[in-house]
Amino acid sequence: MEISMIDAGIIGSYFIMLAIVAFFARKKIHGLTDYFLAGRRLTLPIFVATLVSTWYGGILGVGQYSYFSGLGNWLTQGIFYYIMALLFALFLAHKIRKSNLFTIPDQLEKFYDKKSRFLGSIFNFILVTPAPYILSLGVIFMFLFGVPKWIGIVIVLVILIGYTLYSGFYGVIYTDLLQFIFMMVGVALVVPFAIAKYGGFEFLSANLPETHLQITGGIPTQMILVWGFIAFWTFVDPGFYQRCYAAKDSKIPKKGIMISIGFWILFDICTTFTGMYAFAANKAGHISIKILENGLPQPETYMIFANSVLPPVLMGVFLIGIIATLMSTIDSFTLLGAMNISHDIYKHTFKPKATDKQVMFVTKIGIVITALFGATLALFFSGIISMWYTIGTVCISTLIVPVLGGFFIKTKKPPISGVFSMIAGAIVSTIWMLNGYNNLYYEWPVYWFDIEPMYPGILAALVVYFAIIGISKIKRNQELA
Amino acid sequence: MDVISFILIIDSVGLIIATFVLTYFFFRDILREGKEKK
Numbered sequence: 112m113e114i115s116m117i118d119a120g121i122i123g124s125y126f127i128m129l130a131i132v133a134f135f136a137r138k139k140i141h142g143l144t145d146y147f148l149a150g151r152r153l154t155l156p157i158f159v160a161t162l163v164s165t166w167y168g169g170i171l172g173v174g175q176y177s178y179f180s181g182l183g184n185w186l187t188q189g190i191f192y193y194i195m196a197l198l199f200a201l202f203l204a205h206k207i208r209k210s211n212l213f214t215i216p217d218q219l220e221k222f223y224d225k226k227s228r229f230l231g232s233i234f235n236f237i238l239v240t241p242a243p244y245i246l247s248l249g250v251i252f253m254f255l256f257g258v259p260k261w262i263g264i265v266i267v268l269v270i271l272i273g274y275t276l277y278s279g280f281y282g283v284i285y286t287d288l289l290q291f292i293f294m295m296v297g298v299a300l301v302v303p304f305a306i307a308k309y310g311g312f313e314f315l316s317a318n319l320p321e322t323h324l325q326i327t328g329g330i331p332t333q334m335i336l337v338w339g340f341i342a343f344w345t346f347v348d349p350g351f352y353q354r355c356y357a358a359k360d361s362k363i364p365k366k367g368i369m370i371s372i373g374f375w376i377l378f379d380i381c382t383t384f385t386g387m388y389a390f391a392a393n394k395a396g397h398i399s400i401k402i403l404e405n406g407l408p409q410p411e412t413y414m415i416f417a418n419s420v421l422p423p424v425l426m427g428v429f430l431i432g433i434i435a436t437l438m439s440t441i442d443s444f445t446l447l448g449a450m451n452i453s454h455d456i457y458k459h460t461f462k463p464k465a466t467d468k469q470v471m472f473v474t475k476i477g478i479v480i481t482a483l484f485g486a487t488l489a490l491f492f493s494g495i496i497s498m499w500y501t502i503g504t505v506c507i508s509t510l511i512v513p514v515l516g517g518f519f520i521k522t523k524k525p526p527i528s529g530v531f532s533m534i535a536g537a538i539v540s541t542i543w544m545l546n547g548y549n550n551l552y553y554e555w556p557v558y559w560f561d562i563e564p565m566y567p568g569i570l571a572a573l574v575v576y577f578a579i580i581g582i583s584k585i586k587r588n589q590e591l592a
Numbered sequence: 593m594d595v596i597s598f599i600l601i602i603d604s605v606g607l608i609i610a611t612f613v614l615t616y617f618f619f620r621d622i623l624r625e626g627k628e629k630k
Contacts, residue, residue: 156618288618295611299604311597370614377607384600 112411112418114255114426121427122255122434125293126270129286129438133274136281143467146279146474147213147450148357153284158358158367161287161443163374164294165350168440170382170433171247174413177386179406181319183328184386187338189379193372195345200372203346204364206518207355214447215352215514216455222517223529225460230533231510232455238506239349239451241444241482243499244437246489247410251434254411261490267441268486275442276478280357283442290435295374297432298381304420305388309397318391337563344503347510349447382413389416405554445485449477501544501556501564508568509536512576525583532576540568 140146153161177184212218215235220228245264252263274282315324322329330338345351355364389412393400398419401409409415417429453473458465465473488499513529543564547556558564593601 154618154621156614156621159614160618288615292611292615295607299607302600302604306597306600312594315596374607374610377603377610380600380603381607 112254112414114418114430115423117423118427118430119256121424122430125431125434128289129270129274132285132289133278133282136278136285139281140279143471145281146471147454148353149280149284151211151357152359153354153357153363154359155363155367155370157284157288158354158363159370159374160291161284161439162351162354162367162371163378164287164291164435164439165354165443166348166371166440167294167375167378167436168244169247170436171250171410171413173379173382174386174389175407175410177383178390178400178408178412179386180328180330181323181387181390182326182383183322183330183335185379185383186326186328187330187335189375189383191339191342192345193375195342196368196372196375199345199351200365200368203518204355204368205361207352208358208361208364211356213353213356213454214450215347215349215510216451216459218352218517219513219529220459222524223513224526227513227526227529227533228455229460230530231513232451232460234506234509234533234537235349235455236448236451236481238347238503238510239444239447239481240485240488240499241441241448242485242488244441244444245482245485248434248437248441249489250410251414251430251437254414255430264486264490267438268482271438271441271445272479272482275445275482276475279474280353280446283446284357286442287439290439293428293431293435294439295378295432297429297435298378298385300421300425300429300432301385301417302381302388304425305385305392305416308420309388309392309395314395315387315391318394319387323387323390333561337565340563340565341504341507343511343565344507347507347514350443353443353447353450385413385416389413392416392419441485445478445481448481448484449474452477452480501547504563504565505537505540505544505568508540508565508572509533511569512536512572516576520580522580522584523587525579528576528579528583531579532572535575536568536572539571540564543567 139149142150144150173184173188176188180187207218210218210221212221216228216231219231245267248267249260249263252258252266253260256263274286278285320329327335354367358364358367389398389400389408392398398415400412400415403409413433414430418426421429453470453476457473458470462469510533512532516524516532517529541564543558543562544556547558547564550557
């Protein structure tokens with residue numbers, strides 16, 4: 112796709128704006144809590160802006176899925192997540208803020224022991240690897256500017272490491288506000304222009320399969336349930352926790368998440384209908400979209416369609432919106448990975464007496480390591496990236512039981528229940544996943560009994576967790592008798 | 593204009609307005625914080 116010089120200039124000025132914002136954010140850093148959590152001073156508006164922009168990263172995937180399944184995208188990638196986010200807001204958010212900690216592994220040590228923290232840190236690090244989003248940006252740069260993917264990835268790396276390392280969480284949240292504005296405005300522009308150019312519902316209903324206009328999108332019930340289950344991700348999302356820890360008081364997270372849900376609803380309606388318009392425009396012969404071997408359209412679908420309806424300048428704003436959606440997730444995940452390395456592993460596992468200065472130095476090294484690790488995966492192991500979502504679900508099945516158990520199970524929990532439930536969840540879901548990827552069918556893994564690895568993983572973690580709690584209770588009763 | 597198109601346009605415009613309202617509140621908080629410091 113060829114973009115106009117003016118749009119390329121708009122994209123360039125966006126990156127300059129990021130640098131300027133980071134420069135001013137740097138001035139607010141006076142210590143480690145500022146670098147990690149912006150001094151726990153997030154007000155409601157910035158809480159919403161940073162949460163909305165960070166949680167939404169897979170914009171190219173959403174484009175593909177809404178093209179593929181129409182309104183089904185809204186159900187599987189939207190509605191389930193609103194429900195989970197609402198439950199998080201109602202039952203977890205204030206508890207997290209009141210705990211006054213820094214990370215999920217902190218929480219695990221508080222509930223269980225140091226071993227749980229260490230193991231949890233590793234899974235947490237895998238969960239926040241920004242590789243899929245770095246790869247998406249590489250694809251976008253290749254598509255827009257015709258440069259090799261590695262050049263796009265190197266450009267992203269330099270900018271990302273530069274401002275995240277320089278300005279820490281303050282830089283992340285203030286750049287997130289900028290990214291949030293571009294993300295919302297850029298994506299909101301497309302649908303009105305699509306209606307003006309191609310027509311309203313009549314155009315859609317004439318060119319879309321009937322299933323695209325049904326809320327299930329023709330997706331099989333089992334698959335819908337799987338997506339619903341994957342949305343449990345929210346309960347162990349490190350980005351959610353970090354923002355709750357950073358809020359100014361314990362009421363902000365609950366209110367902030369609820370307002371964020373409102374933004375996600377409005378945003379998802381735009382993205383879903385953009386995908387549907389892309390399908391209809393392709394069918395009517397207005398644009399040309401390639402279909403991949405796995406049945407999904409090419410990742411660049413959104414950009415191809417937007418280019419057919421938006422004039423220059425607005426197209427530039429839209430492209431920044433897409434890039435901002437990815438950048439806001441990449442910078443947050445990179446900082447979270449770095450905090451795992453410095454705070455959870457370096458300080459709390461190996462060097463408890465480390466000073467704040469030393470921890471901050473290791474965090475900066477951690478930012479480079481996390482970003483390079485993500486970029487290496489994106490550059491040389493792009494096949495693994497397609498597995499990454501499944502690897503993410505393995506991490507969820509490992510973390511979700513001990514984390515939620517810690518918050519909600521009031522019975523006395525033996526420290527080993529944390530680490531052993533994590534090991535059980537990890538082993539079962541990993542074996543399940545590897546078997547699935549050993550039996551690919553049109554690039555899709557085929558799992559035992561058609562069951563996704565997350566289910567048996569969580570089940571194994573639950574069984575082990577409650578078995579240990581039960582045995583310890585019986586032992587305690589016998590000792591008392 | 594049909595109902596669906598109308599809803600979609602309201603959704604897009606609403607999203608843009610809500611974004612700028614939130615941004616306004618952000619800057620208002622920053623200004624207040626600055627005044628309190630002074």
